[in-house]
Amino acid sequence: MNTSSFTQAMHTAWKKKGLISTLLLPVSWVARAFIARKRLRYQRNPGLSHQSRLPVIIVGNIYVGGTGKTPVVIALVQALQAHGWRPGVISRGYGAKVGKQARTGQGQLDPALFGDEPALIAQATQAPVAVHPKRVLALLQLQEAYPQVDVIVADDGLQHLALGRDLEIVVQDGRAIGNGRVLPAGPLREPASRLDYVDILITNLQPGETPPKPLKAQTWQLSMQLAPVRVEQLSTGISMEWAAWHVSHRQQAASAVAAIGQPERFFAMLSAAGLQLNQTVALPDHDAYDSSPFTTLSDPIILITGKDAVKCRRFNDSRLWVVYAEPVFSDPSWLEFCHQRLTVIASQKSAMADKTPRL
Missing domain, CATH: 3.40.190 (D-Maltodextrin-Binding Protein; domain 2)
Known part of the structure; x- marks a missing residue:
């Protein structure tokens, strides 16, 4: 079985709590324990997360594989640009061979050097882009190379806890949380309860697809096609x-x-x-x-x-x-909400920076 066929078979298995999923449950319990321990470590030690002087907004997911983050990132960056922001985008750069140093660029980028999604984002938005598996390195290099940037949009990185964030947007599709189990017994990178603590949840639907059952949490929920x-x-x-x-x-x-x-x-x-x-x-x-x-x-x-x-x-x-x-968003006002929230956050961060003693 090739990689593509295996992946498809696993996604099929993750639709329900069947035999394959149940057999993998013990491994998922170990994974859940590791995820919980890691998150607790960062909660107890806030200094482990890099807190940027700029507002940071993450667009990520908890369902493994493609859910439609890239179109959301592009729409968000373009909306921020329309409001006068100068956003920069950081990404892992999946598929690109990135060395010890983060790689930055703008405009037409080589996907072999930056990854296909960062190259597409850069082409569509003309925003500066930095890629590195360690998102903090990408952020710092982006700030150095493009000092005019005043807000950071992270393409993926929801689980990258070393990167501090001010807003979290999760994109899911019609599969929602699948069978609700964490990898490898299910498709989730984190427990489904993680969705209760994000700011916005966007469900990417196919034509004619029924939206999944909404969460009970206060998370802002909308759909898109x-x-x-x-x-x-x-x-x-x-x-x-x-x-x-x-x-x-x-x-x-x-x-x-x-x-x-x-x-x-x-x-x-x-x-x-x-x-x-x-x-x-x-x-x-x-x-x-x-x-x-x-x-x-x-x-x-x-x-x-x-x-x-x-x-x-x-x-x-x-x-x-x-x-x-x-x-096409069922409620496009989420973009205005991001602008308003980021305006407040930027003001707060600027005030804190002014109060920081200079040695």
């Missing part, structure tokens, strides 16, 4: 609004390829938008595209995601069209 807004021919840079592109190309045969956490979500979005797909190819998340997966497809149109596009330009395949999607 991704919708295609723009299409770009990767080889030429020709760009069209989705509606116009769909009208002019709907008679042509099309396929779709995606190397994201949940490829079926991308395919379902295209189908819901009125597109008929002859073939769909689901690749492993963060696939490096070492060779072209498009040679076996004969359709004149092949649709890919923005995350895949940052790695596919070198193929110079005129059939590739990038679908840029944006989230």
Whole structure:
């Protein structure tokens, strides 16, 4: 069984508390104990967490794998920019070979050096980006390289307790908490009770999907759906609004390829938008595209995601069209809430810094 098949099999098993999950429960108990001990250590020793002089907002998840964080990060950064903030983004840089020093950049970034998601975020927002598995190193390097940055958005890192934070946003999808168990008996990186203590919970739904049962906690809960807004021919840079592109190309045969956490979500979005797909190819998340997966497809149109596009330009395949999607939120006022909260937090941190004695 290859890695992709194994991952799919585990996600299937995690939908319920079946035999496989139950057999793995003892390991999950050990994992839960480790998670609780680690969190208690940081609670008793606040100095272990780096508290930045800038407001820090984390967009993460507790369900392992892709839930749709990247579109939320992009929407948040763009909303903050519209309010006059100068956000910088830090990320692990999954798939990139990052050395001892954090790597920073802005604009068009090489996904081999930064990771596909940070490269996409940098391209979509033009915000400066820093990557390193140790998020504090990424934050410090970002501040040094881009002193104009006045708020930090962390792409993932909810469980990275060494990084202090001021706001926490969790993104889940229609699977919610699955069978409710911690890895490996379930899909959760932390116990489901962790959701009671985050600021905002966003559920990323597929078209026609029913929202999961809401939490009893005071966490602000809303949903979102991704919708295609723009299409770009990767080889030429020709760009069209989705509606116009769909009208002019709907008679042509099309396929779709995606190397994201949940490829079926991308395919379902295209189908819901009125597109008929002859073939769909689901690749492993963060696939490096070492060779072209498009040679076996004969359709004149092949649709890919923005995350895949940052790695596919070198193929110079005129059939590739990038679908840029944006989230539609059931309650978009959460973005204004973040702006207002961060304004207060920034003021408080500035006042504390002014009171700190200078040696």
